[in-house]
Amino acid sequence: MLLPFEKMHANGDDFVIVDMRGRKNIIDRRLIEQMGDRNRGIGFNQLAVIVDCEDADARLTFWNPDGTTLDACGSATRGVAWKLFRETDRLKIIVRTNHGLLTCTKEADGLITVDMGRPLFLWHEIPIDRKLDTLRLPILGEPAACSMGNPHCSLFLDDFENADVIGVGQRIESDPLFPQKTNVHFVQILSPSGIRLRIWERGGGIPL
Template identity: 40%
Template sequence: MARPFLKMNGLGNDFVVVETRSGPFAPTPADVRAIADRTSGVGCDQLIAIDKAEDADARVRFWNADGEEVGACGNGTRCVGWLLMQSSGKDEAVIETRAGRLIATRAGERLVSVDMGPPGLDWDQIPLAAEHDTRALDVALFDHPALSAAPGCVSMGNPHVVFFVDDVDATPIATIGSAVEVHPLFPEHVNVGFAQVLAPDRIRLRVWERGAGLTQACGTGACAALVAASRRDLVGRHAVMVLDGGELHIEWDDRGHVIMTGPAAVDFAGELP
């Protein structure tokens, strides 16, 4: 039976979103890869399923383009939050994920804020294979002149390592990102961010996403980069993150929660065979 889907994006980070509350949806890794394939499938960075939930508006599952199910996706959560609020007519949506409960709220016309909760900062929360200082790793992950500063590590429900560089656009992200993604220090592999601090409240960011490669935008990556930079006193507790697909506003608030605000867009509808 064909199953309807929506193609959505958050700053160009694109998703196939499937409504599954009417029946079970259990794609295999091969199914996910087929859907995500940009030549023979629909094409996306992540596949998202919206399931029924007992005490929330929905439970949401995420798969990367390589077929692996993952715990969190910031831009995807924002898109789902917008859909749920459009459906209910409310200004808030409660979303259960493998990484915990997230709250999405309206922030303007097609703008959504998501409370991503507190970041994980301990080495075993990332997780790392051994104990290290996550504020500034004392391990050389890749030998390249652009990586002169020690990276920081943050979990936003998924693992991130953030390198601070002088010029993001001159950094060979695919070469470094693909190698660091599978470094043995990260037993669950890792999302690799490259951040260039432009001002105390502005960061240029590109992210090599675990299982998806270089994307137009990464919501959890933007959250992780703000936290990593703030821990090093490179920026304050909030900043505009300048991604290839556009801008996100990230705040690490007084409660210790990370709030992500940005747009959500619907591209088209279709049916999966």
């Protein structure tokens, strides 16, 4: 069967949107792995599937290119919201994710914002495998951890240019401390209002 899709990006972080509203959802891990292959498929950092929802404008499920799932994705949610806003003259819509209900707003300049909610800092919310101080984890670099619907681990660095994003990212992503694996952030603080950031994405590698 033909499977229509849309491909979008947010500053180079690319994602695919598949609208399954009103149809049987045939998306499974095998299909995701085929679609996520950048050489033989479509390629993406995340894929979002839109399905019908009784208590929101739509329900979203998210996939990494390796076939694993994630509870929320801000960039892909904004892409879905842009698609849904084309169907209505409203300025706010609500979508349901595994992270909960997310409010999407169409701003005056036409850009789309998503309220992702407050960060979660408790060890079992992230989750990590045991009760720990999540602002100083007992692994190399003493990173901090939180959840925005997915586990995030942040290393604060002085030598940002020489950060081994691939090597350290892969190692921390699969550290036993994170039973669901984790995204890894490499952060240099520039000022109270500015940072530099490089990312190793769980199940996806380095996005732009």
